[in-house]
């Protein structure tokens with residue numbers, strides 16, 4: 692699953708590749724990719740064809756393109772929102788390049804290349820959405836800023852988290868007060884901060900919540916800085932290069948291996964429909 696560092700890398704790649712490009716033709720190859728679009732594939736094709744990409748933005752794991760003003764599309768939604776889901780990827784194809792069975796949407800660009808959205812497992816989607824006054828698409832406005840956002844406020848975020856009795860990991864994954872922290876980096880952050888995933892956020896207080904968020908930010912920044920090496924062939928960045936990062940993870944995926952801090956064996960536990968990895972010594976369960 693692409694996590695925040697990979698999605699930010701895709702955003703940078705897309706921004707370099709398609710800013711200023713006009714979408715000459717949009718073709719939806721699989722209706723599931725536009726399942727959120729009112730009017731389905733036909734509406735999505737009509738709303739996007741002919742538009743010029745002005746910028747590529749992101750909040751959490753949502754990407755969006757803004758479009759240059761265009762009288763032919765007056766009154767149409769202003770942003771194309773994309774979510775990569777489990778396996779989504781953008782790829783630029785040269786004019787003589789072929790496509791394949793996993794292409795869900797393709798856009799012929801005005802420079803002769805084709806941008807494709809590939810998605811083997813089809814959890815990803817694209818949607819035309821109105822840009823709100825804040826410059827964030829309405830379909831993205833429900834999530835908080837992510838730690839890579841220049842306007843992210845760690846102290847305010849910590850205070851918001853600490854105002855809840857919910858378990859800290861559940862709150863992080865909810866994306867409401869802070870976005871972009873998925874299952875992998877939630878586990879890594881909680882290990883770094885020495886916090887059990889089920890600890891009520893109000894018991895951590897703003898200081899403890901702030902430490903968890905700071906740990907998540909640090910580990911994701913490291914991943915972004917070192918990114919690029921693949922271990923998952925499903926995921927390819929915009930240029931067709933492998934985009935999965937070689938993640939140097941301390942707990943996620945290390946069940947049964949020794950904790951790098953204390954040597955105790957890392958445990959893997961059920962967490963809603965996913966799993967949590969933690970060190971039973973560094974991250975003990977809280978007493979009720």
Ligand SMILES: [Zn+2]
Nearest residue numbers: 950953970973
């Ligand atoms: Zn430990």
